[in-house]
Amino acid sequence: MDASSVLESVLIGMADLFGVDGAALMLLDEEDRLRAVGATDDDGLLLESAQESVGEGPAIDSASRCDLVAIRDLHAASPIGYPHLAAYAAPVHAVLSVPLIEGAELIGVLDFYARVGHAWGPAEAEAGSHLGELLVIVLQVLAESRTDAPFSGQ
Template sequence: MASDASSVLENVLTGMAGLFGVDGAALMLLDTQDRLRAIGATDDDGVLLESAQEHVGDGPAIASAASGGFVAIQDLHADRPLGFPHVAVHALPVRAVLSVPLIEGGELIGVLDFYARAGHVWDRTEVEAGYRLGELMVIVLQVLAENRTDRAPSGQL
């Protein structure tokens, strides 16, 4: 079951990156201690980006989760506050990142990151598209969670 969910998430992230026209997409969800944890990505660069943010405890996704709003980074390697160079050194070759919060029932559940290997200025329409794809990701996560509970052995809740 877990591998089925992982496969679905990988396919959804790949599809979202393709629709968005970026190099990749990655997902971080809050754990039981309200810390963002890397869940999946379209490729190794996305895994590095999410792992770096998790390890360093900072980055666009963490800033997005803290603010509850989007974070658009043109060049991850730029000095703060325009970039996150301490994350960038662990996340080569990612340059640009758009992080959007994932909200379910008024509560933050995670962050969806879109990234490019070249510097990129994120415009208003891209931010709006990121939010819409974030809403879709929440629905995908809800369906995956429902499927997991629906498959519980008979007699268990």
């Protein structure tokens, strides 16, 4: 199984475990910009791609603050929603963005999302944080397995 398949399976498992419609991942590139990496479905990819192109959203704010961002409904007026982003990511309403920290460094953001409005409680915020920590470990293992693999000439 290749790294992208493993990552997709992990995101699907996390969304199922968390009881949400999906999960999506953005990682920082070489220029410290968040880039869409994967998601459980097309709605998640749409959400991440929209944040990337619009330059705003819960993941962007989560990364800039290095803190959880819980949005009940993207479609709500600012400052509690992101109506401009919602126009591009219409199926998604509620988002919980979890910063991914490796050591002391931000490496990306994990987004959990629902297709209906949802108030994220403290227990969900804590669970999301723990799943984010788990995903950092998975990403470390995937990175190590790539460097440990024998050279294939590709």
